[in-house]
Amino acid sequence: MITGTFLDEISHDIPSANWGRLEWAKDFESMASAGIDTVILIRAGYRDRCAFHSDVLRKRHGYLIVQDDLVELFLDLAQTHGMTFWFGTYDSGEHWVRGEHQAEIDVNLAFTEEFAQRYGDHPALGGWYISHEIDAFDDGVMRVYESLARHLKGLRDLPILISPYPRGAKQFDRPFTLEEHSQHWSRIFERIEGLVDVVAFQDGQVLYSELPDYLATNADLSRRHGITSWSNVESFDRDVHLKFPPIAWPKLRYKIEAARAAQVDKLITFEYSHFMSPNSMFPSAAGLHRMYMEWKRGEERRG
Known part of the structure; x- marks a missing residue:
């Protein structure tokens, strides 16, 4: 089953849910009930946005856009629900796409050091995620x-x-x-x-x-x-013109079963809160959640 999910509130291609502490707490409860034991912050910062008040990034962007300290919130909620939190690095959206790889490295060295000084001893921290996708x-x-x-x-x-x-x-x-x-x-x-x-x-x-x-x-x-x-296992649909809605349940099930057949060690998704949660801003995500949970319970009964 899917036992891990990315957390995406620093995005460039899906909309913000505009959740605060109460909404995130409710969704972590939902994740736990669905069997999620691993949460991965897809990126702690992107361009001029950040998931915590970073002094390193504020030197780059004096108008740094920060909603809240989501990093601390996610770490605490993960600990509450017995989950492992993986910290995602910074994506400048600039340096590495222009071939300025050392500049991308340098800002991330300082940024991750800042994170480690603030949160590195948190008991829920269990992994690192390098957010640069190739x-x-x-x-x-x-x-x-x-x-x-x-x-x-x-x-x-x-x-x-x-x-x-x-x-x-x-x-x-x-x-x-x-x-x-x-x-x-x-x-x-x-x-x-x-x-x-x-x-x-x-x-x-x-x-x-x-x-x-x-x-x-x-x-x-x-x-x-x-x-x-x-x-x-992506829980959004790339096959429709709207960018991006929750995926149709038969497609998600097909991908889960294909990954099982390949004997991968774990299934994670991008991403539960937007596309699979009963609390999602997309109404159809609640239907996907219901059908997935019904199937999950049936699979567990069959052993």
Whole structure:
């Protein structure tokens, strides 16, 4: 079943739920009842927005936009519900996309150090998430991964997660073949082996007919390099023109069952609160939650 979820309130492609402490507390209760034991902050900052009052980012953006200290709130709620919290790094939205990889590294070294000084001893903190997503080998981003991974392990020796994506037909006019995908990710894993502990490939970019082969390939490649294989079972729908609604239940079930068949170690989703929660701003998410929970209970009865 899905036992982990990203938390996304610093987004650039889905709307804010405009939740405060009461709404988040209610949703963490819902996550716990659904079997979620792992929560991953997808990014603690993006461009001029941040999930806590960061002095490091305020030097970059004097008008830094901060709703609340969501990091402290998420850590405390995770502890209350016996969940593990993974901290997501900063995405400048600028440096690394322009090839200025050292600048991206430098701001993240300072930003994650600031986080560690404030929250690094919190008992719910159980992992790091490097938020820079890629689909192909890129030497500059490899240097970002390598530098940040070593730095994060030095701050607190916890597992490190990435959640990349295949260059699939749903997102690219010239998608990779499975062989090309395999070649790129063999090179990537050779570089990050021993630094990154967990990979959770996004599953929404490839055609449903291709997904089982990609899942099997991803699991095999990661294990060959000693990296734990999860699957990021996207709970939003890439197949409709609206960007992005909750996914249709039959599609979500298909992806869960395909990931099971590939024998990945854990299923996480992007992301429960927007697309699967009964508290979501999208009414259809409540229906998805109901159908998922009914199926989950049936699966658990069957053992």
